Amino acid sequence: MSRRHTEVTDQVTDDCPLRDVLAVIGDKWSAQVLVRLGDGPRRFSELERSIEGVSRRMLTLSLRNLERNGLITRTVHPDAPPRVEYATTPLVEEIRGPLEALADWAARHRATITEARREYDLAH
Amino acid sequence: MSRRHTEVTDQVTDDCPLRDVLAVIGDKWSAQVLVRLGDGPRRFSELERSIEGVSRRMLTLSLRNLERNGLITRTVHPDAPPRVEYATTPLVEEIRGPLEALADWAARHRATITEARREYDLAH
DNA sequence: CAGAATCCGGGCCGATACTG
DNA sequence: CAGTATCGGCCCGGATTCTG
DSSP states (O other): OOOOOOOSOOOOOSSOHHHHHHHHHOSSSHHHHHHHGGGSOEEHHHHHHHSTTOOHHHHHHHHHHHHHTTSEEEEEEOOSSOEEEEEEOHHHHHHHHHHHHHHHHHHHTHHHHHHHHHHHHHHO | OOOOOOOSOOOOOSSOHHHHHHHHHOSSSHHHHHHHGGGSOEEHHHHHHHSTTOOHHHHHHHHHHHHHTTSEEEEEEOOSSOEEEEEEOHHHHHHHHHHHHHHHHHHHTHHHHHHHHHHHHHHO
């Protein structure tokens, strides 16, 4: 029971670890959320502003999913107006390195990949 | 012209490198393909057998997309029966490390995450 | 401010059938 | 062997509207 209310993918069911990580942070926004939270706790609206193009809905969904998987915490401060802060758990520290390595890689080879794509499209 | 025939996501359009990588290898199968090809070139059917659960269709789509982005090469040997081998390009070597780091992380914290999930579901 | 609820189009992905 | 073609379900994800 406890019918799922998120739409983000579930399942640690299969036995491929790499598939598991990507099923959690491989979606459109989660990884960026983790990176943004790398600089310290952030409020909902701060994340919304700093992550270019994310909708309120998807940000909420991503945050819920990350929280559910134990990668971030959500703390509500009893203020008016409401203030909610998100922060990464220690779990995340261990993948910050690899994540940044991937980002670096993408930044360095951006042009190469774009070109490879153009060539492929020309030939097919 | 050159209407897209793959269904896998496109766009290096946005300016977030991390988003770019994940748009290419963050889908359901591509990362696993890269890992399998890490041991050396492999034929289509070898990949199909070694990657648990992949359909012929999705494997083809993933391979085409990886090829298009310049991450793998596809070489057809003029034999009968046909023999097609896929291999990673040098580009990929640089991310093999980070990718394995992610897989390691997932393997190590598998239980923790499953537990976090159970708790979250109980509380909500 | 920080969401929840709903509608809805498009694309991911699997199943199946067919081909050089 | 290594694909392609087609159909269809389901879910991702944006837009919009409503709430404490």
